[in-house]
Amino acid sequence: MNYIGSKFKLSHFLQTSIESTLQKAYAKPLKDSIFCDIFAGTSAVGRLFKTQVKQVISNDKEYYSFVLSKNYIDNHQTLPRAQELLEILNCTQQTPPIQSKIYTNYALGGGSGRQYFSNENAMKIDAVRTRIQEWKESGFIDEKEYYFLLASLLESADKIANTASVYGAFLKTLKKSAIKPLVLTPANFECNKNEHLVFNEDANAIIARIKGDILYLDPPYNSREYGANYHLLNTIALYDDFIPKGKTGLREYQKSNWCKKAKVASELESLIKNANFEWIFLSYNDEGILSLEQIRAIFENYGRYSLKSQKHQRFKADSKRIQKQDSTREYLHILQKY
Numbered sequence: 001m002n003y004i005g006s007k008f009k010l011s012h013f014l015q016t017s018i019e020s021t022l023q024k025a026y027a028k029p030l031k032d033s034i035f036c037d038i039f040a041g042t043s044a045v046g047r048l049f050k051t052q053v054k055q056v057i058s059n060d061k062e063y064y065s066f067v068l069s070k071n072y073i074d075n076h077q078t079l080p081r082a083q084e085l086l087e088i089l090n091c092t093q094q095t096p097p098i099q100s101k102i103y104t105n106y107a108l109g110g111g112s113g114r115q116y117f118s119n120e121n122a123m124k125i126d127a128v129r130t131r132i133q134e135w136k137e138s139g140f141i142d143e144k145e146y147y148f149l150l151a152s153l154l155e156s157a158d159k160i161a162n163t164a165s166v167y168g169a170f171l172k173t174l175k176k177s178a179i180k181p182l183v184l185t186p187a188n189f190e191c192n193k194n195e196h197l198v199f200n201e202d203a204n205a206i207i208a209r210i211k212g213d214i215l216y217l218d219p220p221y222n223s224r225e226y227g228a229n230y231h232l233l234n235t236i237a238l239y240d241d242f243i244p245k246g247k248t249g250l251r252e253y254q255k256s257n258w259c260k261k262a263k264v265a266s267e268l269e270s271l272i273k274n275a276n277f278e279w280i281f282l283s284y285n286d287e288g289i290l291s292l293e294q295i296r297a298i299f300e301n302y303g304r305y306s307l308k309s310q311k312h313q314r315f316k317a318d319s320k321r322i323q324k325q326d327s328t329r330e331y332l333h334i335l336q337k338y
């Protein structure tokens, strides 16, 4: 998924930086360690460590992200019926299109004036989402299959969305990829023997209740709220009775303190203070609300601090700014907590 702040392209930098730091000063083997990805987003970082550590704890305050983590992190054993279930959902005869929440509110045919999806794809999303719920409620599928199917729907719907990249606005005419019919592709996950934990909470609320060895922090860097930019993914995942507002059809969402200049420093300080983890790694780029010096000052109050960095290609949504500057510098702040 093309996601604001995704660390997919920085996987190598993160993995090698974290591993080399630990090799020098950490006595415990990685395979016996608990790794927490507390701002999980697409689960890209938790997935990197899932097969290497004893347990991954994954958390994000957005529900669509929770669904992705329930599949990519929590699911760890093969689902024998995965292919068969996807085939039923993809088949028009077995899962015929219906006009429901997505069609009514986010396709032109529904009369809302919004065009986040083609009429056909919106009806197919409605049909698939409704069928997944029916299967869950009748006991035909279990929780593992439920999250696998929901994650597959979220990823596949995102590919045919009629947006420039995020869901803050839709395009006036259907773009090429949005005309293609929705096809559910499997949201494949890594299998291993270990049990993992997934939460859907505010990071500062959950931090006091969890304990581990390595805490990875990747909070928002600026005022762009994920609940607003990805509201449609929450709507597909929750499929609740929501009220879409205004031209863009935004649903109500909870703002994040990490997106507020006045609150972010105290939010970071309290997270670090309350963390029951020896190692803390924070990703932040050079255009974030917090400066390098502010972060360093906070970290140095709680242990031994160091810093690594790498150049990084900017997220696509910032296309206007790409013309001015191609890349940003991505920092990895490191703390060994006393």
Ligand SMILES: C[S@@+](CC[C@H](N)C(=O)[O-])C[C@H]1O[C@@H](n2cnc3c(N)ncnc32)[C@H](O)[C@@H]1O
Pocket: 003, 004, 005, 006, 007, 008, 038, 039, 040, 041, 042, 043, 044, 045, 059, 060, 061, 062, 065, 201, 202, 203, 204, 218, 219, 220, 221, 226, 227, 256, 257, 258
């Ligand atoms: C930079 S993104 C993380 C990207 C992720 N590492 C990836 O590679 O996909 C920041 C994430 O923090 C989440 N978030 C924002 N405020 C939060 C909060 N107070 N508690 C937990 N998660 C929060 C957002 O929903 C978003 O998914």
